Amino acid sequence: SAVISQKPSRDICQRGTSLTIQCQVDSQVTMMFWYRQQPGQSLTLIATANQGSEATYESGFVIDKFPISRPNLTFSTLTVSNMSPEDSSIYLCSVIRLGQAVFGPGTRLTVL
Amino acid sequence: GENVEQHPSTLSVQEGDSAVIKCTYSDSASNYFPWYKQELGKRPQLIIDIRSNVGEKKDQRIAVTLNKTAKHFSLHITETQPEDSAVYFCAAGDTGTASKLTFGTGTRLQVTL
Numbered sequence A: 001s002a003v004i005s006q007k008p009s010r011d012i013c014q015r016g017t018s019l020t021i022q023c024q025v026d027s028q029v030t031m032m033f034w035y036r037q038q039p040g041q042s043l044t045l046i047a048t049a050n051q052g053s054e055a056t057y058e059s060g061f062v063i064d065k066f067p068i069s070r071p072n073l074t075f076s077t078l079t080v081s082n083m084s085p086e087d088s089s090i091y092l093c094s095v096i097r098l099g100q101a102v103f104g105p106g107t108r109l110t111v112l
Numbered sequence B: 001g002e003n004v005e006q007h008p009s010t011l012s013v014q015e016g017d018s019a020v021i022k023c024t025y026s027d028s029a030s031n032y033f034p035w036y037k038q039e040l041g042k043r044p045q046l047i048i049d050i051r052s053n054v055g056e057k058k059d060q061r062i063a064v065t066l067n068k069t070a071k072h073f074s075l076h077i078t079e080t081q082p083e084d085s086a087v088y089f090c091a092a093g094d095t096g097t098a099s100k101l102t103f104g105t106g107t108r109l110q111v112t113l
Helices: none
Strands: A005-009 A012-013 A020-026 A031-038 A043-050 A068-072 A077-081 A087-098 A102-105 A107-111 B004-008 B010-014 B019-025 B032-038 B044-049 B056-059 B061-069 B072-077 B086-092 B106-112
Touching: A005 A087, A020 A031, A020 A087, A020 A107, A031 A077, A043 A068, A043 A077, A043 B056, A068 A087, A077 A087, A102 B044, B004 B086, B010 B019, B019 B086, B019 B106, B044 B061, B072 B086
Parallel strands: A012 A107, B010 B106
Antiparallel strands: A005 A020, A020 A077, A031 A043, A031 A087, A068 A077, A087 A102, A087 A107, B004 B019, B019 B072, B032 B044, B032 B086, B056 B061, B061 B072, B086 B106
């Protein structure tokens, strides 16, 4: 299965600040996905990151709040901007490997 | 967009018994249905998936059934063991692949001795 790493693994941030989360994959992939898992909740797709084009955002998520970069086929970043306590969640990146979605270890974000 | 409902939210079974988790979906275009297991503090791990061209798939103690007409699919775990205790999520996708998955709300399974 794909080896996916994320940095940081966790962080505690003050409201109003921004945090950039990195996702590194062990091989080239066309699409990378960013999900959010709020405390005790399910996973919700934030956006799809394609190399060489703008990310595609799902309903309820906007680029100003969650800007995404995809500089190459093995790396992506998600920034959580102007954070509030409601942004406290686990953020997971995901790629498709052999037709199946594989998830990174997640970044646990706490906003005070 | 797609909406996936999952029941029950919690399930407690005795070791050795069977567990069944059910999901319904709304979009008839959905054609890929994976199930994930998430242990506390860990990432979701795929345990089984099914595509809409089959009605049932089995892998050792785990099986998934799909009823496209009724738009529902179920996870069956037989001979449950304590290590099966986790949160299970169903999901649906409409691209024939695992991209853009819509997840159910999750079922917390507790297997007691």
